[in-house]
Amino acid sequence: QSALTQPASVSASPGQSITISCTGTSSDIGGYTFVSWYQHHPGKAPKLLLYDVSRRPSGVSDRFSGSQSGNTASLGISGLQAEDEADYYCCSYTRSSATLVVFGGGTKLTVL
Amino acid sequence: QVQLVESGGGLVKPGGSLRLSCATSGFTFSDYYMSWLRQAPGKGLEWLSYIDSTGSAISHADSVKGRFTISRDNANNSLYLQMNGLRAEDTAVYYCARRLRGYYFDYWGQGSLVTVSA
Numbered sequence: 001q002s003a004l005t006q007p008a009s010v011s012a013s014p015g016q017s018i019t020i021s022c023t024g025t026s027s028d029i030g031g032y033t034f035v036s037w038y039q040h041h042p043g044k045a046p047k048l049l050l051y052d053v054s055r056r057p058s059g060v061s062d063r064f065s066g067s068q069s070g071n072t073a074s075l076g077i078s079g080l081q082a083e084d085e086a087d088y089y090c091c092s093y094t095r096s097s098a099t100l101v102v103f104g105g106g107t108k109l110t111v112l
Numbered sequence: 113q114v115q116l117v118e119s120g121g122g123l124v125k126p127g128g129s130l131r132l133s134c135a136t137s138g139f140t141f142s143d144y145y146m147s148w149l150r151q152a153p154g155k156g157l158e159w160l161s162y163i164d165s166t167g168s169a170i171s172h173a174d175s176v177k178g179r180f181t182i183s184r185d186n187a188n189n190s191l192y193l194q195m196n197g198l199r200a201e202d203t204a205v206y207y208c209a210r211r212l213r214g215y216y217f218d219y220w221g222q223g224s225l226v227t228v229s230a
Contacts, residue, residue, distance in 0.1 A: 002156040034215045038157070045220040046157070048212065049211070076118060089157055093215040098174040101215050105156040 022090030121224030134208030
């Protein structure tokens, strides 16, 4: 069981917008602003989409956005495109001494 | 462009050992911290270990501490993960990743599958 909780799946049509939530605790998401999001097309290398909650690396589309409130972080994707169909993982620094960061279980985005 | 390519995965019996390698190119390897992460079948991602740019500081997750060891060879732009005492629950795709800063990983390899089974 992953430390951070994400919905298993979400679906929407091209052009629509979606939000993926990621819920943790005060020991991770709620205690820091070190949240990141990764996009993973199976069989390929995961890709960093957002870091520091809402900052985009160079080359990442501004259709991707991030926010955080309390123990929950969110990834927003606007203007859905077919190539956005992928698995999305949230990640946060954790106060736990057992690991450096914790991940969510992943959300499968289907573009209908 | 930045490339990371893992190798060395395969089928191993419980209790066995395996050494993963990650060949890198397209950036100054010796300037970056590096990490290993994995994804077990049907599960989320899990961070395993990091090593600083010179190899003098390392850290491992409790789940692999004492069994796995990360190392690097800056002369050959390569990262390694020595895995001993493998268990069935270590079955996963293993990824090497470059650490952007702090707690973020900006480039990843495509992964190497490790299967632990009798």
